[in-house]
Amino acid sequence: MHNKSDKNLLLRKFVIESGKLVIEGLNRSQFERLAQTYPEMRSEQNRDGKVIIEAPVAGYGGSREANLNGRLGNWSLDNKNGHVFSSSSGFILPDGSLKSPDISWFSDANFAKVRAEYSGKGFLPAVPDFVIELRSKSDSLKELKTKMTDTWMANGVKLAWLIDPYDEKAYIYRPGEAVETVTGFGNKLSGEKLLPGFELDLSELRLVDGK
Numbered sequence: 485m486h487n488k489s490d491k492n493l494l495l496r497k498f499v500i501e502s503g504k505l506v507i508e509g510l511n512r513s514q515f516e517r518l519a520q521t522y523p524e525m526r527s528e529q530n531r532d533g534k535v536i537i538e539a540p541v542a543g544y545g546g547s548r549e550a551n552l553n554g555r556l557g558n559w560s561l562d563n564k565n566g567h568v569f570s571s572s573s574g575f576i577l578p579d580g581s582l583k584s585p586d587i588s589w590f591s592d593a594n595f596a597k598v599r600a601e602y603s604g605k606g607f608l609p610a611v612p613d614f615v616i617e618l619r620s621k622s623d624s625l626k627e628l629k630t631k632m633t634d635t636w637m638a639n640g641v642k643l644a645w646l647i648d649p650y651d652e653k654a655y656i657y658r659p660g661e662a663v664e665t666v667t668g669f670g671n672k673l674s675g676e677k678l679l680p681g682f683e684l685d686l687s688e689l690r691l692v693d694g695k
Contacts, residue, residue, distance in 0.1 A: 505537040515582065516606055519574070528574070531581040538622070544692045545620040548649065551688060552618060553587050559675075559682045560589065566679075567595045569612070576609040577639040585636070588612035589679065611640045614678060618689070619648040632657050643678045649689050 499506050510518065515529045526538040541549065549571065557568045569588045576582050590598065591613045598610045615636050617628055628646055636644045637657050644657040654673060656664040666673065669690050675682030 507535040507537065508533070510535050512582070526571075526584070528584055529582040531577075531579045541620050544695055545618070547692075548689050549586055549618050552616060552647075552684070555684060555688075556587055556589060556616075556682065559679070563681060566591050566613070574607040575612065576607050577611060577635070579635075579639055581635060581639075582607055583631075583635055585612065585615040586618045587616040589614040591678075613642045614644065614675070615641050616645045616647065619646070619650060621650070621695075625651075629655070633663075643676060645673060645684075647686070647689060649691050652686075652690070654686060 510529070510533065512529070515527075515535055518535070519525070519527055528536050530536065553568065553570055560566050560568050567590045569585075569590070571584055571586045573588065574582050574584045575588070589612060590610070594610070594613055598608060602608055602610075617632065619625060619628055625648060632644055632646050632655070637659060641657075642659060646655040646657070648654070649669070652667070652669040654666040654671070656666065656673070658664075666686070669686040671686050673684045673686065
């Protein structure tokens with residue numbers, strides 16, 4: 485049951501931006517309490533303190549995300565290489581924001597540092613080595629591209645993929661390099677030197693009945 489103080493957190497000043505609920509005026513402790521009280525909400529906190537709340541993924545988007553997570557998870561387990569996290573995981577980044585990529589992977593070396601520093605309470609203060617963002621129907625492509633550059637790459641991610649099944653394009657982000665655009669889901673993406681041997685067939689992420 486949600487108590488009155490928790491409900492009051494949602495009654496603070498808020499606006500609707502691009503179909504998302506934006507709440508201002510919450511500090512990190514209040515945000516963490518909000519996230520714990522309403523775990524069903526997909527929420528993140530920007531470095532300026534704004535809390536962004538999204539609705540659950542509609543349609544078949546959740547199935548595509550689960551399949552993608554399974555692909556990376558199976559590769560990680562089979563090769564005993566690194567650790568995979570789902571979209572329910574939140575990370576406190578160096579710029580002060582708290583973000584949740586759709587899928588993320590930590591190398592063994594990076595994960596060892598996280599384990600050594602993590603107190604066991606709250607969100608992980610950590611930057612994944614590899615992240616994937618999978619566009620859903622309600623996502624703004626422009627906003628996702630900004631998130632890739634200003635959040636993930638700016639905070640030290642080594643490789644990132646933005647996959648857009650609606651336009652059948654994928655965008656590959658590498659530190660200090662121009663964004664590579666892969667057009668057409670007849671292509672495959674490679675984990676490169678960071679995830680040797682990992683390959684993703686984009687055709688597996690095509691829309692179902694155009695949805």
